[in-house]
Amino acid sequence: MRRVRFHEYGGPEVLRVEEAEPPVPEAGQLLVRTEAIGVTLPMVRKVRDGGLPLPGALSGEVAGQVVALGPQVTGFALGDRVTALCFRDAYAEQAVVAAAMASPVPDGATATDAVALVRGGLVALGAYAAARPEPGESVLVTAAASGVGHLAVQLAKARGAARVVAAVSSPAKAEFLRGLGADEVVSYDDESWGAPVDIVLDAVGGGLLPRAVAALAPGGRLVAYSSGGGTLSAYDLLVGGKSAIGFQMARIAAEQPDRVERWRRELWSLHAQGRLRAAVHARLPLADAAEAHGIIEARANLGKVVLVP
Numbered sequence: 001m002r003r004v005r006f007h008e009y010g011g012p013e014v015l016r017v018e019e020a021e022p023p024v025p026e027a028g029q030l031l032v033r034t035e036a037i038g039v040t041l042p043m044v045r046k047v048r049d050g051g052l053p054l055p056g057a058l059s060g061e062v063a064g065q066v067v068a069l070g071p072q073v074t075g076f077a078l079g080d081r082v083t084a085l086c087f088r089d090a091y092a093e094q095a096v097v098a099a100a101m102a103s104p105v106p107d108g109a110t111a112t113d114a115v116a117l118v119r120g121g122l123v124a125l126g127a128y129a130a131a132r133p134e135p136g137e138s139v140l141v142t143a144a145a146s147g148v149g150h151l152a153v154q155l156a157k158a159r160g161a162a163r164v165v166a167a168v169s170s171p172a173k174a175e176f177l178r179g180l181g182a183d184e185v186v187s188y189d190d191e192s193w194g195a196p197v198d199i200v201l202d203a204v205g206g207g208l209l210p211r212a213v214a215a216l217a218p219g220g221r222l223v224a225y226s227s228g229g230g231t232l233s234a235y236d237l238l239v240g241g242k243s244a245i246g247f248q249m250a251r252i253a254a255e256q257p258d259r260v261e262r263w264r265r266e267l268w269s270l271h272a273q274g275r276l277r278a279a280v281h282a283r284l285p286l287a288d289a290a291e292a293h294g295i296i297e298a299r300a301n302l303g304k305v306v307l308v309p
Helices: 041-049 111-130 149-158 171-178 206-214 234-240 249-255 257-272 286-297
Strands: 002-006 015-019 029-039 060-069 081-086 094-098 102-104 138-141 163-168 184-187 197-202 216-224 243-246 280-285 304-308
Touching (some): 002 286, 060 111, 111 249, 111 304, 149 163, 149 257, 163 171, 206 234
Parallel strands (some): 163 184, 280 304
Antiparallel strands (some): 029 304
16 A cells, blocks of 8 residues: 655655555454545644654544454444544555544535544544634634634634634735635734634734733633644733633543533534535545645645545
């Protein structure tokens, strides 16, 4: 089978297509013939910044058909269509995933739908829930055109937000986001981001954090869920009675699986109703993984970037 790995840190150019034997599922694992693979900003950053051991096996969302079952697997059968987060060699024609991390793909949904909707949607729903929103509050989403951000814009609306502001790196993304229901679109370098908001969902971090805190109304809450890091001023939080909340999906998945399953059902229900659109910026062949990383790194995507084996 073909897989994509990297053997040195750097930009998209370090990704290499290799031939390898198909993996064998161990206890509690499924072997999935991949039909779609989701590319994420955290993975792009880890390849460039040395956040993964070498030789580099790439993780990501996968969706496809179960072709083998490891020992002690229950609840799945050969031929089932599933989606899951794969922690090793996701960029491959066949991938091993933990059965506990897998979920069915509903009839009528595609593998591309699954990788564009489920993981990103769970992060978006979880980050929004972490802010403990009240109906009628206002929300600002940074990286709003990203794979997670464009879902967060729609989910905030579906969950009762009165005003949703999309913050992006380029005004060229405004039409896309207004089409998804954003009431306002601002660029990071705009002099003003408009009226203060009750909640900021931040996926950028770094130097944008002070601006995100400044966008909060008194008593507002910022939820940070990115891998971008950054530092906040305690004084800036204190004087406005503001809060900063960290959200990590892996912790919620491990500690509250029933809650995650409720969120997953909500995502698919909204999708089936036409109230949640998982936008796909590009579907690229597996061999073009470097191009996929380049799109993400340039922040050029409108929605999800997907690899197709």
